[in-house]
Amino acid sequence: MDLLDTLTAKGLRGETPTREEALAVLATTDDELLDVVAAAGRVRRRWFGRRVKLNYLVNLKSGLCPEDCSYCSQRLGSKAEILKYTWLKPGQAAEAAKAGVSGGAKRVCLVASGRGPTDRDIDRVTDTVAAIKEADPAVEICACLGLLSDNQAERLKAAGVDAYNHNLNTSEGTYGDIATTHTYADRVDTVQKAHGAGLSACSGLIAGMGESDEDLVDVVFALRELGSDSVPVNFLIPFEGTPLAKEWNLSPQRCLRILAMVRFVNPDTEVRIAGGREVHLRSMQPLGLHLANSIFLGDYLTSEGQAGQTDLDMIADAGFEVEGMGESTLPRHRADIAAAATGGCGTGAAGGGCGTAAGSVEGADADAAVGGGCGTGGGCGPCGGHGHAVPAATVGAADDKAADEVRTDLVRVRRRGAGTELAPNA
Numbered sequence: 001m002d003l004l005d006t007l008t009a010k011g012l013r014g015e016t017p018t019r020e021e022a023l024a025v026l027a028t029t030d031d032e033l034l035d036v037v038a039a040a041g042r043v044r045r046r047w048f049g050r051r052v053k054l055n056y057l058v059n060l061k062s063g064l065c066p067e068d069c070s071y072c073s074q075r076l077g078s079k080a081e082i083l084k085y086t087w088l089k090p091g092q093a094a095e096a097a098k099a100g101v102s103g104g105a106k107r108v109c110l111v112a113s114g115r116g117p118t119d120r121d122i123d124r125v126t127d128t129v130a131a132i133k134e135a136d137p138a139v140e141i142c143a144c145l146g147l148l149s150d151n152q153a154e155r156l157k158a159a160g161v162d163a164y165n166h167n168l169n170t171s172e173g174t175y176g177d178i179a180t181t182h183t184y185a186d187r188v189d190t191v192q193k194a195h196g197a198g199l200s201a202c203s204g205l206i207a208g209m210g211e212s213d214e215d216l217v218d219v220v221f222a223l224r225e226l227g228s229d230s231v232p233v234n235f236l237i238p239f240e241g242t243p244l245a246k247e248w249n250l251s252p253q254r255c256l257r258i259l260a261m262v263r264f265v266n267p268d269t270e271v272r273i274a275g276g277r278e279v280h281l282r283s284m285q286p287l288g289l290h291l292a293n294s295i296f297l298g299d300y301l302t303s304e305g306q307a308g309q310t311d312l313d314m315i316a317d318a319g320f321e322v323e324g325m326g327e328s329t330l331p332r333h334r335a336d337i338a339a340a341a342t343g344g345c346g347t348g349a350a351g352g353g354c355g356t357a358a359g360s361v362e363g364a365d366a367d368a369a370v371g372g373g374c375g376t377g378g379g380c381g382p383c384g385g386h387g388h389a390v391p392a393a394t395v396g397a398a399d400d401k402a403a404d405e406v407r408t409d410l411v412r413v414r415r416r417g418a419g420t421e422l423a424p425n426a
């Protein structure tokens with residue numbers, strides 16, 4: 001297939017495809033799917049080998065957000081029966097983070113719901129970062145706290161935060177359909193503030209909200225131009241009690257095509273499968289590892305993921321290996337660019353805001369979309385809301401076209417870990 005030969009050659013050179021080529025990836029057929037995965041997999045292995053970076057979410061503050069991101073279970077007016085709590089104490093957050101690091105995560109993503117942090121909130125996060133790094137100085141920390149005001153990114157950098165997550169989520173043209181309490185430009189501004197302060201930029205998208213192929217390509221190229229070091233790809237988890245509860249628009253094949261397109265456009269950037277992995281890729285998750293080089297371990301912000309050990313087993317069974325704490329995530333040339341931007345040390349550093357290790361930002365949005373607030377979901381990180389243990393037969397009928405119904409059988413609300421008395425799933 002000429003298209004795939006062209007895309008592979010470009011990816012191996014670290015070049016991005018044209019917009020038309022990216023659209024063509026999304027238009028490939030199911031008969032061509034394994035060829036698409038194989039082609040994008042060559043690009044993934046060129047820059048990231050068989051390493052898989054593990055990230056771990058800690059939801060510092062859950063629910064009760066005044067923003068109206070339609071994909072988010074923590075939004076204004078959400079009727080989703082998620083955990084709601086205010087700021088975890090530094091010791092509680094450090095305890096939660098320890099579970100993820102013990103499970104193999106090299107990055108901890110600290111996420112808080114809300115429009116953006118107050119200066120007092122920055123103090124709280126500063127104390128939390130100190131508590132986590134006291135236990136393990138090498139762990140990378142990504143903050144996902146919403147829209148940043150002047151000087152807040154600099155304060156986070158000084159506190160030892162390595163990266164900041166704030167997702168663009170969807171195209172500029174459709175952003176107003178997803179949220180009205182802030183704008184696409186607000187989001188771009190926060191990513192730029194973070195980057196300008198020397199934090200590694202983590203910014204991604206949410207697929208499955210009813211967007212067109214053109215919207216997906218628009219946002220992925222925008223993320224490339226923004227210089228995101230890490231691109232979390234969230235697949236919408238339609239949460240009961242949110243406006244998008246009936247938007248079941250994704251199939252495993254569609255998710256793989258989206259991941260392949262994101263990889264071709266960002267050949268040498270960390271691409272993370274964020275919220276929605278279990279719900280939408282299901283038994284095809286191992287194929288996703290051939291495209292993305294990063295995933296979340298365990299639960300999401302407001303929903304549960306599959307067992308951490310299941311993630312580790314999947315990685316090993318598929319012939320991949322967990323990226324170590326001292327290993328560089330980004331390839332050398334990207335790490336050096338990131339280090340120059342952040343004033344860090346480039347390829348070697350694993351934490352400390354230095355190039356290579358920096359990853360992404362889960363995206364408050366990522367998970368939020370998927371469940372929660374920031375990072376991965378929407379506004380904030382990987383809100384993820386996937387369920388775990390989803391019966392394949394049940395799920396199968398939900399895809400390809402909107403099921404037009406709420407699927408409480410597929411989305412399991414998080415009831416353990418941070419903010420509860422129960423042990424986390426890491």
Ligand code: SF4
Pocket residue numbers: 065066067068069072073074075076112113114115146364365368369372373374377378379380381
């Ligand atoms: S994504 Fe973030 S800002 Fe948007 S409603 Fe959810 S918690 Fe609030």
